[in-house]
Every structure is written in structure tokens, then in C-alpha cells.
Amino acid sequence: MSVHYQRHGDIGVIQIANPPVNALGQAVRSGLVNALKEGIADTDAKALVVLADGRTFIAGADIREFGKPPQAPLLPDVITHLEACPKPLIAALHGTALGGGLEVALGCHYRIALAGTRVGLPEVKLGLLPGAGGTQRLPRLVSVERALEMITSGRFVEAEEALEAGIIDAISDAKTPLEAGLAAAQEVLAGTQTPRITGQLPAPAADSQAITKTLEHLNQQSPELFSPFRIVEAIQACVDAESLEAGLRRERELFLACMDSPQRAGLIHLFFAARSPHLVPDVEKASAFKHVALIGEHPLFERLQKAAQKAGISLTSTPDEATELCLLAPNAPRDSGKACPVIALEEIGAGSDSACSKDSALSLIIAENGHIAELINVSAEPLIQQRAALTLKALRLNIVVSQQKSMLRAMHAAIQQAPTSERQSALEQLSVNMAKQGFCYRESDLDLLAVEAFGYPRHLGGPHRQATLSTAAQDV
Known part of the structure; x- marks a missing residue:
């Protein structure tokens, strides 16, 4: 009852x-x-x-x-x-x-x-x-x-x-x-x-x-x-x-x-999109890493430090025997010296999209406004990506998981290239293409990223949803 x-x-x-x-x-x-x-x-x-x-x-x-x-x-x-x-x-x-x-x-x-x-x-x-x-x-x-x-x-x-x-x-x-x-x-x-x-x-x-x-x-x-x-x-x-x-x-x-x-x-639609963007499909019984090394310096690390104690996660500045996951700042040495999963931290507007695929199996892209981040699986096992995502979420970071290519980077590039009056339609076209190419696990993840990172009008539900509605209306 x-x-x-x-x-x-x-x-x-x-x-x-x-x-x-x-x-x-x-x-x-x-x-x-x-x-x-x-x-x-x-x-x-x-x-x-x-x-x-x-x-x-x-x-x-x-x-x-x-x-x-x-x-x-x-x-x-x-x-x-x-x-x-x-x-x-x-x-x-x-x-x-x-x-x-x-x-x-x-x-x-x-x-x-x-x-x-x-x-x-x-x-x-x-x-x-x-x-x-x-x-x-x-x-x-x-x-x-x-x-x-x-x-x-x-x-x-x-x-x-x-x-x-x-x-x-x-x-x-x-x-x-x-x-x-x-x-x-x-x-x-x-x-x-x-x-x-x-x-x-x-x-x-x-x-x-x-x-x-x-x-x-x-x-x-x-x-x-x-x-x-x-x-x-x-x-x-x-x-x-x-x-x-x-x-x-x-x-x-x-x-x-x-x-x-x-x-x-x-x-x-966005409310539901925001409920589980950190979940990797078909991965069950995953748990967060408890010992994480933050290598190098970055403002994000300060935010993570503040949340670590409440989350029950130990953060160190160098890897040790207990380290289960390394998060590398953009200018940190790529060789952590520790045989554990490594996440390369990257920022929107810095470097090329191919950098993540060369240097690590996982890449973390931070939106310019800091409201949301994207954890990309370049070559890691799905379980590793899921555990890393759960770790970052426990550290109070809003995470969307994706694969192969950064959706945030692609959206940023589309906005930079389009005239102001056409940025909304550019995001809509891009979201349809990225969904077809399989970079997102859920199409709603594209909507969430566009709204939270780039200010796409929230009441429209996101660019992929809007593009889909427009296509459906044309087909009627």
C-alpha cells in the first residue's frame, strides 16, 4: 500500500x-x-x-x-x-x-x-x-x-x-x-x-x-x-x-x-533527458572508482576536491598503488606512470577533436559555461566508461556519456561557423547527422548538451527533438 x-x-x-x-x-x-x-x-x-x-x-x-x-x-x-x-x-x-x-x-x-x-x-x-x-x-x-x-x-x-x-x-x-x-x-x-x-x-x-x-x-x-x-x-x-x-x-x-x-x-522531454545521461547502455552493476589521481592543475579539480569527501572518494595529486583512475589536466604529462584507466581533460575551443583519440581511451570535454561535461569513450571497455562516469557524477559533475567523437566540440564548431541567425538551425541539422553516425547513446543526449552548454531554447526541447518534429510535420 x-x-x-x-x-x-x-x-x-x-x-x-x-x-x-x-x-x-x-x-x-x-x-x-x-x-x-x-x-x-x-x-x-x-x-x-x-x-x-x-x-x-x-x-x-x-x-x-x-x-x-x-x-x-x-x-x-x-x-x-x-x-x-x-x-x-x-x-x-x-x-x-x-x-x-x-x-x-x-x-x-x-x-x-x-x-x-x-x-x-x-x-x-x-x-x-x-x-x-x-x-x-x-x-x-x-x-x-x-x-x-x-x-x-x-x-x-x-x-x-x-x-x-x-x-x-x-x-x-x-x-x-x-x-x-x-x-x-x-x-x-x-x-x-x-x-x-x-x-x-x-x-x-x-x-x-x-x-x-x-x-x-x-x-x-x-x-x-x-x-x-x-x-x-x-x-x-x-x-x-x-x-x-x-x-x-x-x-x-x-x-x-x-x-x-x-x-x-x-x-x-528535457526533464527525462537529464535523468540518466551518465548511464552507458547495457552496463549493469557498475560502481564508482574510489581512488582517483588528479594530475596537473585545472579549475575543475578544485570543484572535484570540494565534493570528494562527501562522495567517499579519495583524490591525490600523483598516482600511487591505490589509484584506480587518473584524470589528466590539458597540459599534464600524458604518461601517468600508472597502469589504470586515464581520462584526458580537454576544453571547448582548445586543441583538435582528434587529440582525445591519440592520447587516451577516455576524454572529458568541459563546456565553456561549466554546466555540463561529456565523457567520450574512444577505445575503453564500456564498463570502464560507466565506472568513470559514476565517479565524476559522485563528484557533482553533470555528465553525458558518448562514443567516438565529441558532440560538444561538433556543436561548438557549428555555432562558430554559422551566422547568429542560423545557429539554431545549424544545431538542428548537426544533431540529426550525429545521431545517424551513432556518436550519442541516446538522441536526447544531443538535446541536453545543446540546451545546457549552448543555450538552445529550452522550451523547444532541444535541436534533435525539434528537427524530428519538423520532419514529422513535413511527412504528414
Whole structure:
């Protein structure tokens, strides 16, 4: 079961268990409704607590359901049930409460969070808006101006700011969500803490200045995007609607418009592309190297050093008997003196693409902006490339694995050669050619590299996806 109910004394506890991040899939949604009914029917339970197992509260919707026919109960209906609970309903938050997770918390009557909890409504990053009351309940708690800033940016809010803003009611020093939730429930029952039913709070005061300022900012920064402007409309509806229910209906209309937008599909394509670009196909049971030598000097090495201790990886400046992997700076001697896998570190715009094939079985190409890197397998065993990629990822480097030839270098060259107005189409043509030649393990890796390293418009989903869509449209 994804959700179960259990009573602790006179407090009923609704516990979500849907690892790894307690996403709000259909089983969780229906489980919440059933557990809530059980808690309401439990005459010995004077208050109810909603919490989650594992390292986080609900980290959002189940993105695998996007684009598929909706399955009842829909999240807005679940939250309506929560908010209508006749008993005090406390949300005990920890880790992150994001997207639908925060909307569930806003539907509860009191919110307590463990220290270090972060909350947010980041749907805009997927071309969406909060579709289960976030644009209607959050402004009632924090004002139009703050809700606009939070939701159009999609940023995460630390617990201290969430408390100051009124999103949560208290921060607990308890060690577990259960301890925090039970203690908060007892305080509510004792009358020392007062629950608030968010949907019954008055609509926020109109703030035409904040609306105008936000629209000006969006028109300057991202005029081509669809969902941020719909977010503004939804928050304006929170002010203008005659009731919460009317505002929720308008929010739903705008949410469905975003769901139908090509931008939503492009952004979700990139979301999935970013989940596993470091995985080499058909390699199983690989593990990171634990002893790595960083030979020579490079700014990247400082970043890796900072992450090494937490990752449990030992870094040295010279190879020794324990060394399992060597990473060579661009000007370091190519002979490491150690019979272990060697990665040659190279930079975009320096040297030729053939350098990596001459000097090492693996080459690491760093994007100019440092946001992402490409680990190319020139002649190594797939298992070695996978272990090296896992090592670099453990050291907090965003890695895309590839083979034979650098996709980053080819993209950089295409951009340098094309006029500014034609760079986007140059990347699209190049990505199709590189995919045909088999340099990428997954076509989505081309999209991820182009967006993260070269600023290809994120909402289009990447050059290969865009080129494929254009070809498909021509064939129709």
C-alpha cells in the first residue's frame, strides 16, 4: 500500500510510502482519500496528521502520468477532501514539499516542518502551472506579489523564509516527521496553536503594480514562454473570482491549456533527458572508482576536491598503488606512470577533436559555461566508461556519456561557423547527422548538451527533438 492509516493515542496518522520521492501517482492519490475517510470515521482520533516516509515529503506529481488520460481521483479533488476534513488536519513536512506536494500541504489546516525543509511550486520549469490550487491558496497566505515571484520563478523556499511568509506555521526541532506531527497535533488540540483552513481565508488584496511589474519582467526575460503568463492570469483570478471554487475552475482551465502546449512537451522531454545521461547502455552493476589521481592543475579539480569527501572518494595529486583512475589536466604529462584507466581533460575551443583519440581511451570535454561535461569513450571497455562516469557524477559533475567523437566540440564548431541567425538551425541539422553516425547513446543526449552548454531554447526541447518534429510535420 502506498498510503496507510494508523492511530497514535488520540491522533490519527496518514502515512505516505511511495519511494523514492513519494510522487503523487494515482495509487497515492486514491490512498490519501481512503486513509482520510478512515481517519474521519475513527471516533478515537481527535486530529489527523499527514506525513511521508523516506527522505522527503511529497516531491511532486508523478511525471510519468503527464500526457496520459487522467485517472481519478484527480489531485484537486483529493485536496478538496483534505481541506474539508472535519477534524484538525496537520501536515508534517520534511525534505522537500514541491509542486503537488506543497499543494497537498496547503490543503491541510496546519503545517509544521522539520529544519532544513524546502517548499516550492516549480511547475513553470516543466511548462506548467500549479494545477491543484497552488495559484489560489498560496496568494491567500503570502500576498499576490510574493506568490507571483515564487510561482513564476519556480524557486525553492527554505523553511525559515516559508515561516516568515506564512506558508508554514512552525519549524520543529524534532528528529522525525512523526514526532513533529504528533506534537503539533497535541498543541492544536490544546488550543496553543490555531489551525487555518487556507481556502476559507479571504482572497488577497489586488496588486496591479505587482502584476504589471511581473509582466514587464516576463516580457523582457522570456517573452516566448507560455506558462509564466498563464500563472499571472491564474493569480489574478485568485483576486477577481467570486469564490475559491471559481478561482480553482479558472486555474484548471489555464493548467489544461499549459498541458496542451508544445512547450510543456519539450520541457518534459528535457526533464527525462537529464535523468540518466551518465548511464552507458547495457552496463549493469557498475560502481564508482574510489581512488582517483588528479594530475596537473585545472579549475575543475578544485570543484572535484570540494565534493570528494562527501562522495567517499579519495583524490591525490600523483598516482600511487591505490589509484584506480587518473584524470589528466590539458597540459599534464600524458604518461601517468600508472597502469589504470586515464581520462584526458580537454576544453571547448582548445586543441583538435582528434587529440582525445591519440592520447587516451577516455576524454572529458568541459563546456565553456561549466554546466555540463561529456565523457567520450574512444577505445575503453564500456564498463570502464560507466565506472568513470559514476565517479565524476559522485563528484557533482553533470555528465553525458558518448562514443567516438565529441558532440560538444561538433556543436561548438557549428555555432562558430554559422551566422547568429542560423545557429539554431545549424544545431538542428548537426544533431540529426550525429545521431545517424551513432556518436550519442541516446538522441536526447544531443538535446541536453545543446540546451545546457549552448543555450538552445529550452522550451523547444532541444535541436534533435525539434528537427524530428519538423520532419514529422513535413511527412504528414
